[in-house]
């Protein structure tokens with residue numbers, strides 16, 4: 001078999017993730033090569049993703065290369081992947097999931113979301129902003145974009161007191177010593193897929209490469225959990241600009257998914273739970289979505305979509 005050519009964005013986090021996949025393949029005796037690709041999302045740094053339009057900003061250019069066959073697979077943060085890929089592409093593996101929590105990151109270890117009367121948190125995630133408004137209404141937020149290194153720089157310049165980020169990225173970039181606290185999962189349910197790395201390929205990828213990737217890169221437990229969460233995301237038809245959240249756990253062949261939606265103002269939140277056998281991963285996620293929509297999620301969702309269209 002030829003070397004597996006791995007396409008990735010050029011950010012430090014993306015490269016770490018590509019290297020991680022390369023090392024999993026290497027452990028299986030498979031050679032690979034990393035190819036860096038620039039995307040629209042990397043080039044436009046001064047506009048929030050919600051305004052660019054979330055669809056494929058970090059994936060389009062990479063999918064062009066997959067289609068051409070100049071790369072075999074693309075490595076992405078699973079969280080950044082749309083619920084429905086364009087025709088001809090699929091996700092074939094998910095790496096073992098990292099700690100899923102959001103974390104508060106900064107230089108002042110005494111900061112606390114509960115105790116601080118005045119505190120400004122930097123985040124550009126609509127989910128994090130809305131959940132902060134809901135659970136900690138006194139907390140102010142300010143949009144901060146760019147890679148982790150840039151965001152930490154902005155925080156140190158005084159743009160905010162602390163950042164709210166995914167543990168996975170903070171850990172991979174070795175900023176663990178700046179973690180002030182880990183947000184509890186009962187309040188801050190993460191984004192779909194948070195903490196796992198997804199492998200995308202084109203339909204035409206050869207059978208032998210496909211098999212090698214499934215064998216050495218995929219973690220079957222993570223895959224079940226993510227298929228369930230992605231079923232939820234797909235049925236909700238929400239891109240990354242919608243404050244959706246869902247987290248599935250697998251225990252003795254049974255999936256339990258908790259998830260919901262919060263409005264942009266943080267004044268309304270719907271949270272539901274669904275349980276079922278792991279074989280039905282996607283359907284359980286879809287069922288959760290049906291339940292959330294039925295219980296008021298539909299109104300929240302259409303209201304959010306209308307507001308985001310106006311920006």
Ligand SMILES: NCc1[nH]cc(CCC(=O)O)c1CC(=O)O
Pocket residue numbers: 077078079080164165166167168169170193194195196197
């Ligand atoms: N939306 C950007 C993004 N995509 C993946 C990660 C971190 C790694 C992960 O969650 O898998 C991050 C940064 C963040 O949300 O703090």
